[in-house]
Amino acid sequence: MEQQRWSASRKGRRPASKRGRLAFVGLVPFLSVALLSCANRLDLEGPDQPIAFSHKTHAGQLKVDCQFCHLYARRSASAGVPSVKRCMGCHEVVESDSPAVRKLQEYWDRKEPIAWKKVYDLPDHVSFFHDRHVRAEVPCQDCHGDVGAMERVRQVKDLTMDECVQCHRQQKASVDCLACHH
Numbered sequence: 001m002e003q004q005r006w007s008a009s010r011k012g013r014r015p016a017s018k019r020g021r022l023a024f025v026g027l028v029p030f031l032s033v034a035l036l037s038c039a040n041r042l043d044l045e046g047p048d049q050p051i052a053f054s055h056k057t058h059a060g061q062l063k064v065d066c067q068f069c070h071l072y073a074r075r076s077a078s079a080g081v082p083s084v085k086r087c088m089g090c091h092e093v094v095e096s097d098s099p100a101v102r103k104l105q106e107y108w109d110r111k112e113p114i115a116w117k118k119v120y121d122l123p124d125h126v127s128f129f130h131d132r133h134v135r136a137e138v139p140c141q142d143c144h145g146d147v148g149a150m151e152r153v154r155q156v157k158d159l160t161m162d163e164c165v166q167c168h169r170q171q172k173a174s175v176d177c178l179a180c181h182h
């Protein structure tokens with residue numbers, strides 16, 4: 001009897017568990033799309049970079065000016081990321097025994113640029129110019145948040161068209177489609 005009941009219930013359960021599995025399989029692409037779209041936009045962590053560079057240490061505690069490293073922000077469309085040489089200006093002597101700084105030294109010895117992963121990235125049909133904003137004294141923080149408090153830079157604002165246009169209206173900058181789209 002015991003045996004019988006066991007096999008009956010096993011038989012009865014089979015279609016149910018198959019349905020469950022199908023439902024789960026159906027959920028996987030949905031979940032990964034949901035996760036990917038989160039990762040694309042407001043990232044909570046920021047990407048894992050080739051060297052554990054901390055804005056909290058450099059821009060926060062040491063108060064190194066943003067434009068000491070992002071030196072094209074005032075004069076061109078892109079802000080630019082510092083060369084290894086800029087880092088070595090300090091790290092030839094500072095913390096030269098730390099494993100992370102030794103890794104930096106190896107890039108320098110090989111004359112190899114560091115392939116930092118991008119955090120912010122607008123679609124190609126949009127033109128963005130740092131110089132126009134920096135010269136109009138729009139603070140970096142208005143778009144990038146309090147970077148000096150971040151261990152790893154992460155995207156804190158979507159920077160959607162709505163956000164751009166909203167500030168442009170407030171600050172009487174152009175809302176002409178062709179100002180931002182070519």
Ligand code: HEC
Binds near residue numbers: 054064100
């Ligand atoms: C103005 C000087 C200066 C510049 C420029 C600079 N750093 Fe630093 N960095 C420091 C100082 C000082 C510390 C130590 C801070 C502390 O521990 O409180 C440090 C710490 C570090 C550390 C952590 C070391 C450890 O293991 O504790 C890393 C990694 C690092 N810097 C990488 C970089 C990289 C990469 C660049 C270039 C993008 C750079 N630094 C540019 C001064 C500088």
Ligand code: HEC
Binds near residue numbers: 055
């Ligand atoms: C000592 C050099 C240094 C200083 C000072 C510094 N940065 Fe950076 N910044 C870097 C490096 C190196 C990267 C690339 C690695 C990373 O994302 O952490 C970077 C990346 C960034 C990014 C992400 C770029 C992307 O990929 O989209 C932003 C935004 C940024 N910095 C803003 C700032 C702001 C704002 C300040 C001042 C509060 C500042 N940085 C100060 C070196 C610096």
Ligand code: HEC
Binds near residue numbers: 067070081120128
């Ligand atoms: C009005 C908004 C705004 C302001 C102000 C602003 N940024 Fe940006 N930043 C952006 C956008 C949007 C991108 C992405 C651009 C793209 O993908 O074409 C970006 C990208 C970057 C990048 C990575 C790509 C690059 O341009 O080299 C860095 C580094 C950066 N910003 C640093 C800064 C610093 C430092 C300041 C202040 C001096 C600043 N930004 C001020 C909106 C802004």
Ligand code: HEC
Binds near residue numbers: 127128163173179
């Ligand atoms: C926090 C406010 C603010 C935000 C956010 C902002 N901007 Fe601006 N933007 C300005 C100001 C102020 C000017 C005017 C500069 C001037 O008068 O030269 C400007 C100027 C510009 C210009 C030059 C316009 C011209 O007259 O040729 C472009 C292009 C531009 N912004 C694109 C963007 C894009 C794209 C975004 C969103 C990713 C954006 N801006 C987000 C404040 C902002």
Ligand code: HEC
Binds near residue numbers: 168
């Ligand atoms: C101040 C800058 C700015 C102005 C002005 C602006 N746009 Fe945009 N637009 C953007 C940015 C940034 C994006 C990309 C981010 C997004 O999709 O929100 C975008 C995206 C778009 C897209 C693509 C949307 C999508 O879903 O992919 C269209 C279409 C567009 N804009 C049309 C226009 C038209 C039409 C005008 C004039 C009425 C205009 N834009 C004015 C900044 C601007």
